[in-house]
Amino acid sequence: MSAETVTAAAAEPPAFGAAGPAARHYEILPKTPPAGDAGSGLLEVSMGPHHPSTHGVFRMDVVLDGERVVKLKPVFGYLHRNHEKIAEGTTYLSSMPYTDRLDYFCSLTNNWAYALAVEKLAGLEVPERAEFIRVITAELTRLQNHVCLIGFLLQDMGALGTPLMYAFREREKILDLFESLTGARMMCNYMRFGGCRVDLPEGWLEAAKTVVEEYPRFLDEFERFLGGNEILLARTQGVGALPKELAVNAGVTGPMLRASGVNYDIRKVDLYGIYDRFDFKVPLGERGDVFDRYMIRVLEMRESLKILSRALADIPSGPIIDPKAKLRGFRPKPGEAYGRIEAPKGELGFYLISDGSPNPYRYRVRPPSFINLTILEDMCLNHLVADVVIILGSVDIVLGEVDR
Amino acid sequence: MLGEGILKGMAETARNFVGSYVSKDRLVTVQYPEERLPLKEATRQFPFLVYDGDDWQKGLRCVACQICEKECPPKCIYIEKSKDKKPDYIGKPQLYPATFDIDLSVCMSCQICVEVCPFDAIKMDTEYELSTDDRFGGLLSHKEQLAKSNGHYHQIHPTEAAEVDGHLAAEKTRLEAKAKAAGEAKARAKASPAALGPIR
Numbered sequence: 001m002s003a004e005t006v007t008a009a010a011a012e013p014p015a016f017g018a019a020g021p022a023a024r025h026y027e028i029l030p031k032t033p034p035a036g037d038a039g040s041g042l043l044e045v046s047m048g049p050h051h052p053s054t055h056g057v058f059r060m061d062v063v064l065d066g067e068r069v070v071k072l073k074p075v076f077g078y079l080h081r082n083h084e085k086i087a088e089g090t091t092y093l094s095s096m097p098y099t100d101r102l103d104y105f106c107s108l109t110n111n112w113a114y115a116l117a118v119e120k121l122a123g124l125e126v127p128e129r130a131e132f133i134r135v136i137t138a139e140l141t142r143l144q145n146h147v148c149l150i151g152f153l154l155q156d157m158g159a160l161g162t163p164l165m166y167a168f169r170e171r172e173k174i175l176d177l178f179e180s181l182t183g184a185r186m187m188c189n190y191m192r193f194g195g196c197r198v199d200l201p202e203g204w205l206e207a208a209k210t211v212v213e214e215y216p217r218f219l220d221e222f223e224r225f226l227g228g229n230e231i232l233l234a235r236t237q238g239v240g241a242l243p244k245e246l247a248v249n250a251g252v253t254g255p256m257l258r259a260s261g262v263n264y265d266i267r268k269v270d271l272y273g274i275y276d277r278f279d280f281k282v283p284l285g286e287r288g289d290v291f292d293r294y295m296i297r298v299l300e301m302r303e304s305l306k307i308l309s310r311a312l313a314d315i316p317s318g319p320i321i322d323p324k325a326k327l328r329g330f331r332p333k334p335g336e337a338y339g340r341i342e343a344p345k346g347e348l349g350f351y352l353i354s355d356g357s358p359n360p361y362r363y364r365v366r367p368p369s370f371i372n373l374t375i376l377e378d379m380c381l382n383h384l385v386a387d388v389v390i391i392l393g394s395v396d397i398v399l400g401e402v403d404r
Numbered sequence: 405m406l407g408e409g410i411l412k413g414m415a416e417t418a419r420n421f422v423g424s425y426v427s428k429d430r431l432v433t434v435q436y437p438e439e440r441l442p443l444k445e446a447t448r449q450f451p452f453l454v455y456d457g458d459d460w461q462k463g464l465r466c467v468a469c470q471i472c473e474k475e476c477p478p479k480c481i482y483i484e485k486s487k488d489k490k491p492d493y494i495g496k497p498q499l500y501p502a503t504f505d506i507d508l509s510v511c512m513s514c515q516i517c518v519e520v521c522p523f524d525a526i527k528m529d530t531e532y533e534l535s536t537d538d539r540f541g542g543l544l545s546h547k548e549q550l551a552k553s554n555g556h557y558h559q560i561h562p563t564e565a566a567e568v569d570g571h572l573a574a575e576k577t578r579l580e581a582k583a584k585a586a587g588e589a590k591a592r593a594k595a596s597p598a599a600l601g602p603i604r
Binding site for chain 2: 093097098100162169180182187189230327
């Protein structure tokens with residue numbers, strides 16, 4: 001196809017959903033192939049919602065010129081479960097298990113963000129031991145999220161199964177810790193307003209220490225195989241670069257923003273919980289391409305291990321929940337609160353308005369992967385279809401959180 | 405060298421494959437259902453109703469207060485109160501559930517019902533093979549299926565059950581002492597020499 005046809009077709013993108021899907025379809029697709037260049041033309045492909053690389057039920061309307069992406073629209077909502085409205089109809093406590101199901105990889109950080117918002121609303125104090133438990137579980141969550149992400153990213157690149165299974169082997173050790181602490185591997189439902197649900201069982205700290213001590217060996221092994229792998233380098237370097245300004249303007253947070261070189265980590269900025277007591281660095285990328293995003297996660301895991309070994313050594317004994325916290329008949333006074341944490345995928349925030357009744361008047365989630373996904377088109381333009389899969393993988397989305 | 409990465413990767417795979425025959429640590433998978441991992445003590449799957457003693461109808465701790473029904477996030481519990489009363493573990497007459505149904509297909513194993521129960525009547529079971537071929541009635545558990553003995557609770561969650569028994573016993577002694585004191589005060593007020601037994 002000639003360059004003029006591309007610009008002509010892509011010059012005026014129709015308003016999305018304005019004239020209905022059928023009308024849009026005809027506007028994008030030229031009815032007849034352009035004269036003199038028979039057989040070529042823009043091709044509209046619907047990638048997903050059941051494509052294995054979309055990490056769930058997510059669809060991309062991709063307009064292709066040959067193999068190059070001219071236009072891309074993310075379409076989501078297939079996994080919409082009405083989370084926010086359900087939370088407005090149930091008590092504060094009853095929403096806690098639903099937060100597990102937002103980003104189902106990181107249920108403990110979701111619990112923490114929600115608990116943080118309610119604690120601000122109700123003015124509850126968290127005991128020191130509970131703060132340590134929260135930091136430990138959140139950093140373990142970060143470890144298992146990042147290691148899985150790298151496994152999935154490699155699977156998107158064609159390394160079918162093997163790296164993912166190695167990642168899952170390590171993740172399973174962390175999930176075993178979660179199960180012995182909270183009773184469930186993934187749907188933990190562990191944090192409570194003003195603390196945690198149960199205290200650490202006997203021998204848990206030792207088991208966690210073993211996992212944390214053995215983890216760097218696995219990371220070294222992982223990096224030895226992947227760091228210099230020519231396929232990985234060829235597929236990721238210079239692909240899907242996200243400029244600093246664009247990332248900030250789009251509201252991107254988390255490892256994606258830091259890969260673009262913006263020093264913004266809510267653990268450092270907000271100092272929620274007891275993160276001011278730990279000494280850790282915030283790894284930053286330079287170019288913001290897929291390789292940087294991959295590397296940032298590896299480096300973040302190493303920093304998490306530093307926090308973990310410190311927290312596991314320093315954890316004090318004491319109560320795990322604020323005695324003022326009520327389980328039944330919990331009614332915070334009228335007001336509003338926004339609690340945010342650095343979830344493995346970015347800034348996870350819960351905004352709550354209370355009118356003094358047992359259920360929130362307004363409940364809003366700021367999901368990191370949803371907002372990180374809005375910038376997908378800018379990263380994918382002029383890349384090959386095969387790269388779209390990798391770029392999407394490097395965004396690290398979980399559709400439970402995107403669609404809520 | 406071109407292809408070095410692939411060779412390194414294949415060597416690692418081969419090392420783990422051969423190693424899995426020699427060292428148990430390298431063999432991370434379990435051949436379910438022939439082999440099973442031991443359950444963690446905190447494991448939770450599906451709620452059950454605890455009863456004391458041998459007769460599940462007499463010993464059911466549930467007093468049909470319906471707190472769990474209200475707090476259950478997906479609203480999978482259905483309770484109907486009884487018309488008459490039966491004595492609870494202290495001997496005080498209490499209502500009991502005429503109907504207590506939990507819908508397995510709706511329950512999300514979150515344990516909120518266990519936490520909010522003031523009577524330690526509902527606990528989490530660790531049984532996980534709950535699938536059935538009867539999709540209409542089979543997924544709805546009635547109180548006959550839900551009632552399980554305190555001994556079963558001790559078997560699956562020993563630490564937790566011991567704690568619960570401890571504080572139930574303490575509560576019983578406290579109430580008995582209170583009733584006794586009240587009875588003695590009453591007796592003194594009447595100036596009657598006959599001591600009343602503990603009011604139950």
